[in-house]
Amino acid sequence: KAGVTQTPRYLIKTRGQQVTLSCSPISGHRSVSWYQQTPGQGLQFLFEYFSETQRNKGNFPGRFSGRQFSNSRSEMNVSTLELGDSALYLCASSRSQGYQETQYFGPGTRLLVL
Amino acid sequence: AQSVSQHNHHVILSEAASLELGCNYSYGGTVNLFWYVQYPGQHLQLLLKYFSGDPLVKGIKGFEAEFIKSKFSFNLRKPSVQWSDTAEYFCAVNDPMYSGGGADGLTFGKGTHLIIQP
Secondary structure (H helix, E strand, O other): OOOOEEEOEEEEOOOOOOOEEEEEOOOOOOEEEEEEEEOOOOOOOOOEEEEEEEEEEEOOOOOEEEEEOOOOOOOEEEEEOHHHOEEEEEEEEEEOOOOOOOOOOOOOEEEEOO | OOEEOOOOOEEEEOOOOOEEEOEEEEEOOOOEEEEEOOOOOOOOOEEEEEEEOEEEEEEHHHHHHHHEEHHHEEEEOOOOOHHHOOOEEEEEEEOOOOOOOOOOOOEEOEEEEEEEOO
16 A cells, blocks of 8 residues: 655745645545654644544644645645744644544655745 | 653664663543654654553564553663664654544654664
């Protein structure tokens, strides 16, 4: 079974721009979560989508948003980019068939903001 | 809110040495517990997980972890490490009773960078 895929793998943007990252979950998985990984803050939860609805949200400003499509694919958008948004953005998917779920991670999109 | 502490940020061992990486969490309720590993240039992979039952869980590549509820700990162990175990190790927790939809967001520790010297 194919794993979680993320596109693009690398991005370079300038301050003030916006960016959209894409994630395709493992086939059959209906929940998609997004995380930000930085050297200083480590791995931090951004938000989770299930059935096209944001169900859970971490402590990030409103510039970070996302959506999920009917095929469970998800996109994450960051508007008005800041230098501090440079990070590895990870997507994880899970089945969501029960209350004990395992999240499987994709390779990430590395974003550099100049 | 949950928090996870990994006591050792950097660990250097020789091949064949025994390994124990500490992980403590702070959360009063029931938790799911995970160890993930990130090998150089690769993505996060699940090493092992604890949901319920036997507190000693075995994972891939000879790793195991023990959940000690009274100590809020979930330490990772391996009796004899190999050079290929060089990686970043992350302990993570989430709420098994999360009812929002899929899996609850994971709270990660800061990670332990393990270097195995040949």
